[in-house]
Amino acid sequence: xxxxxxxxxxxxxxxxxxxxxxxxxxxxxxxxxxxxxxxxxxxxxxxxxxxxxxxxxxxxxxxxxxxxxxxxxxxxxxxxxxxxxxxxxxxxxxxxxxxxxxxxxxxxxxxxxxxxxxxxxxxxxxxxxxxxxxxxxxxxxxxxxxxxxxxxxxxxxxxxxxxxxxxxxxxxxxxxxxxxxxxxxxxxxxxxxxxxxxxxxxxxxxxxxxxxxxxxxxxxxxxxxxxxxxxxxxxxxxxxxxxxxxxxxxxxxxxxxxxxxxxxxxxxxxxxxxxxxxxxxxxxxxxxxxxxxxxxxxxxxxxxxxxxxxxxxxxxxxxxxxxxxxxxxxxxxx
Numbered sequence: 318x319x320x321x322x323x324x325x326x327x328x329x330x331x332x333x334x335x336x337x338x339x340x341x342x343x344x345x346x347x348x349x350x351x352x353x354x355x356x357x358x359x360x361x362x363x364x365x366x367x368x369x370x371x372x373x374x375x376x377x378x379x380x381x382x383x384x385x386x387x388x389x390x391x392x393x394x395x396x397x398x399x400x401x402x403x404x405x406x407x408x409x410x411x412x413x414x415x416x417x418x419x420x421x422x423x424x425x426x427x428x429x430x431x432x433x434x435x436x437x438x439x440x441x442x443x444x445x446x447x448x449x450x451x452x453x454x455x456x457x458x459x460x461x462x463x464x465x466x467x468x469x470x471x472x473x474x475x476x477x478x479x480x481x482x483x484x485x486x487x488x489x490x491x492x493x494x495x496x497x498x499x500x501x502x503x504x505x506x507x508x509x510x511x512x513x514x515x516x517x518x519x520x521x522x523x524x525x526x527x528x529x530x531x532x533x534x535x536x537x538x539x540x541x542x543x544x545x546x547x548x549x550x551x552x553x554x555x556x557x558x559x560x561x562x563x564x565x566x567x568x569x570x571x572x573x574x575x576x577x578x579x580x581x582x583x584x585x586x587x588x589x590x591x592x593x594x595x596x597x598x599x600x601x602x603x604x605x606x607x608x609x610x611x612x613x614x615x616x617x618x619x620x621x622x623x624x625x626x627x628x629x630x631x632x633x634x635x636x637x638x639x640x641x642x643x644x645x646x647x648x649x650x651x
Contacts, residue, residue, distance in 0.1 A: 346566035346573070353576035354552050360583040367590050374605070381609050385616035390432050392623035393424055397439060399630045408633050416640045416649070418443050423650020510551045511543040513568060626651055
């Protein structure tokens, strides 16, 4: 006896019609603006999450590494007094005094750059001041060097060309900076955005009672966001209820360009957090634990070495031996 199975009459999943995605409402300018707002909000959220993750990682990092780092900081600070006293002895040659000064400066920079310690006083006292002649033309890193083998007139022409190129690059950089500042000013001016929204959505301009009620509620949200200086909510409201005439499309295009610039800056901030000077805090799990263990070993070894140097520099001959060792190794500081 054959039983009829109703399930066999159903179409397979592959044969079911797939509904076409609904086309986003609005003009291309409105669609691009809404996409830019969403992308900026996504980047802002990722930035907040990354900052929170790294703040937590930094807290745990200093719990583990902080004591060892503090030992190194104290050992480096202890070097300043005997080195400064050595400069007052008039015992060392001029070359050796220059080495001692370099040792002081290097030690101060290590404290400042590696550990965030304030060593500005030592740098002001001993760091060499650069002298720039008034007639010298400042050079840029990208400027090609002028070959000394060229005849004098060709060398002067090459210098002039290099200066012109440098000025053109500076002008381009200034124009780009000006454009960024204009875009940032656009995004930071909630009053302009508030007026734009109020001009379009004020309920007093609406005759239809139902539409007037809707605009009254919308205008209340707009006013609350403006009074709270909440630019992002104003942008969201602009993207949700943007009108469709050409003049407003032009305004939206300006905001879209500014939002694209903001995306670029947010991406740069994310990359700096992940891969910049503090990129260590982006690592996780076993990798981070291995890095912390290795760093603690290095800090303990550094502290031991600094204590050894401190004992040596208490006596002039010990300091002279330290200077010889550094010079032989090609180092100016420990």
